[in-house]
Amino acid sequence: MNQYRSIGSPKRWHWVWASMFLLLLALPALAQQSVTLPSTETGWALDVEAIAPRQPSTPGTLEVRGTGDLSFDPAAITTLRPDVFQDGHFSVFDVLVHLAETEQIELEYAFDESLQTHVIQSLNGLEGWWYDAHYDGGSFDKTVVRMDCFPVKDDMSIVLYLEDPVRLDAIYQHFAVEVSSRDPESAEITIPSIIFRSATQTVEFTNVVVTAHDARIDVFQPGVITALDVLLSLGESGALDTVGLEWRAEEAEIPVVDGYYVVAIQAGEFEPAATGSCVLIHQVLGEEIEDHVSPHTHTLTHIHLTGDLEVLVAPQVVEWLWVCL
Amino acid sequence: MQWIILANAKKRKARVVMTVAGIAIGVATLFALLALSAGIEQALDREISGMGAHILLLPEGCPYELTLSLMQGSDAFEHIPVEMLPTIQEVANVEVAVPVAVGKAKVNGQLNSIYGTTPEILGIRSWGIESFEGAVVGSDVAEKLGLEVGDVLNIQLYSSVELPISTILEPTFGRDDTFVFVPMELAQEVLGLGNQLSAVLVRTEVVSESTQTQYTLGRMSDIQAVPPSEVFDRLIELFVSVKQTLILITAIAIVAGILTTMNTMTMAVYERKQEIGILRALGSTRFNVFKLFVAESLFLSLLGGAVGLVGGYVATLFLPQNSGFGLEATPQFSFLYLVICLAVAVVVGVSSSLYPAMAAARTQPIKTLREL
Numbered sequence: 180m181n182q183y184r185s186i187g188s189p190k191r192w193h194w195v196w197a198s199m200f201l202l203l204l205a206l207p208a209l210a211q212q213s214v215t216l217p218s219t220e221t222g223w224a225l226d227v228e229a230i231a232p233r234q235p236s237t238p239g240t241l242e243v244r245g246t247g248d249l250s251f252d253p254a255a256i257t258t259l260r261p262d263v264f265q266d267g268h269f270s271v272f273d274v275l276v277h278l279a280e281t282e283q284i285e286l287e288y289a290f291d292e293s294l295q296t297h298v299i300q301s302l303n304g305l306e307g308w309w310y311d312a313h314y315d316g317g318s319f320d321k322t323v324v325r326m327d328c329f330p331v332k333d334d335m336s337i338v339l340y341l342e343d344p345v346r347l348d349a350i351y352q353h354f355a356v357e358v359s360s361r362d363p364e365s366a367e368i369t370i371p372s373i374i375f376r377s378a379t380q381t382v383e384f385t386n387v388v389v390t391a392h393d394a395r396i397d398v399f400q401p402g403v404i405t406a407l408d409v410l411l412s413l414g415e416s417g418a419l420d421t422v423g424l425e426w427r428a429e430e431a432e433i434p435v436v437d438g439y440y441v442v443a444i445q446a447g448e449f450e451p452a453a454t455g456s457c458v459l460i461h462q463v464l465g466e467e468i469e470d471h472v473s474p475h476t477h478t479l480t481h482i483h484l485t486g487d488l489e490v491l492v493a494p495q496v497v498e499w500l501w502v503c504l
Numbered sequence: 505m506q507w508i509i510l511a512n513a514k515k516r517k518a519r520v521v522m523t524v525a526g527i528a529i530g531v532a533t534l535f536a537l538l539a540l541s542a543g544i545e546q547a548l549d550r551e552i553s554g555m556g557a558h559i560l561l562l563p564e565g566c567p568y569e570l571t572l573s574l575m576q577g578s579d580a581f582e583h584i585p586v587e588m589l590p591t592i593q594e595v596a597n598v599e600v601a602v603p604v605a606v607g608k609a610k611v612n613g614q615l616n617s618i619y620g621t622t623p624e625i626l627g628i629r630s631w632g633i634e635s636f637e638g639a640v641v642g643s644d645v646a647e648k649l650g651l652e653v654g655d656v657l658n659i660q661l662y663s664s665v666e667l668p669i670s671t672i673l674e675p676t677f678g679r680d681d682t683f684v685f686v687p688m689e690l691a692q693e694v695l696g697l698g699n700q701l702s703a704v705l706v707r708t709e710v711v712s713e714s715t716q717t718q719y720t721l722g723r724m725s726d727i728q729a730v731p732p733s734e735v736f737d738r739l740i741e742l743f744v745s746v747k748q749t750l751i752l753i754t755a756i757a758i759v760a761g762i763l764t765t766m767n768t769m770t771m772a773v774y775e776r777k778q779e780i781g782i783l784r785a786l787g788s789t790r791f792n793v794f795k796l797f798v799a800e801s802l803f804l805s806l807l808g809g810a811v812g813l814v815g816g817y818v819a820t821l822f823l824p825q826n827s828g829f830g831l832e833a834t835p836q837f838s839f840l841y842l843v844i845c846l847a848v849a850v851v852v853g854v855s856s857s858l859y860p861a862m863a864a865a866r867t868q869p870i871k872t873l874r875e876l
Contacts, residue, residue, distance in 0.1 A: 244662060244695075245661075245662025245663070246696070305662070318569075318582070338581050340579070340696070341662065344615075
């Protein structure tokens, strides 16, 4: 007993344990950084130096329905869309092409100018493929994001499957409408309707001009417009008073999040602010796909494709919904 | 009294039509709401209890979306490894664990839900058949594709198989009517699922101990154990929030009906002061006059109620016949709804006539006769 006392009194150990406990509590906070825009230094731009995002580095798998789980090594993948992605980053479609290059699947594909995306012409001899994907901790979400624009992160789930021809046709029509309503020479897009929904209020902004703010210059090339740019552009135009963002590097048991969560916005009297674990999640909509997207009515997950990672072409509607865990 | 009411109705046709229409809209909305709500609740109950399971074992993910996918026969992309099945079957109180693999495939060239399972399904479904061999086809899909027992089905998605039809089910009036039930391995092959399952339907030996069994099953990794009643309650909760909004709209329509009738009756009292004066001078008591106006209002309200019931019935024929969860839900009509709607019409009639009837009853006969 006396020997133990010589190392340090029990009271001193309490302080050590307490310090370690506080450090453990502080670790998640270190992985989160809150930003309220506009900031005095950068206005409605985000300080890209303030975050430490990661590139995909861990070998992953992609499930091709009917074939099984196929492995890929991120280090061996280069992107087909260098106009969209920075070096080291790539899309779901790039993984697929890599699997074809490594002869794990047979793939015929082409870039469709009218849709501004790569499309699968045939995979293992079958036509009519689409995909769904989610990041670690999330769930499949009936995605309607261009396959060559969906950024890959470590530990994500991807499934390629034969889609109902009606839904696939609706998705391609949605892309075609987007492309036809965008001026390819212009660095900005005009979104006819942007809707914010809180539990009690709905606010709509119409014909909003959106420009790139390069908030995720680590992932995307300069000039690529994302859903987060919708908020930043609304802020610049004076439509939004403030936007609260939180950079989350990780969540409990989810090692890689690396995305901005929208935790508060203020537009006059419309002011949904974070309470508990509520965030604003976005949904890109259009007339053609309104029956073919996830309704986001469930409240079990908000690990999704965050606004800073969803590339926009020229959607008809972007909706922001308040979701609580 | 009837003669006076009818004579006044004939004299002021336009006003009567508008008053009746005002009440009819409220009653029609209420009737349609009651019939559709009952239809949705019945459809959900039928689908969930029709599964025949005491516990649903689902992969990880949103249990409500996964259950809906299961009921709709579409692949939710989250799965349970088939290797877990023996472990599940060994859990105490599990009477039968039925593996299920669902998804959409081309059946004779047309996209249709296929439902892969094992003969144990016969223990939890009330189909009235004794063997599960080949393809067991739901009545709706058999009618849609013109199928008969003995026909050979071509089922195709990631691979193509041919399978003879052993049974065409009698109508269940649920989703089973729209499925093609096939052996599990065949469904897994066609749907490209490998050794994976969409869900496992568990029936317990002692139902009162299902909670403990659910707890034990829920502790297994990569699966969640959900009682169907919980899913039903949750889906009903989602529906109730919509229903509350509809009830509010209906209440507004009914209040508008009350105000319209009240306005009509007040105007009638004002216009018919002399008529009331003569009635009073001829010996009608205040109560007689009061009764006359209440009866007139009741007549208009009941007429509006009757028109509203017809209108509500017709409206339900044109409204979407689904539950909003991708499940068919035909409106359910009941004598009780008819009584409720007519009772509401009576309440509208009585409440809207009280003030004008009292005003009419207070009319001084001498004063009004002097004004003649």
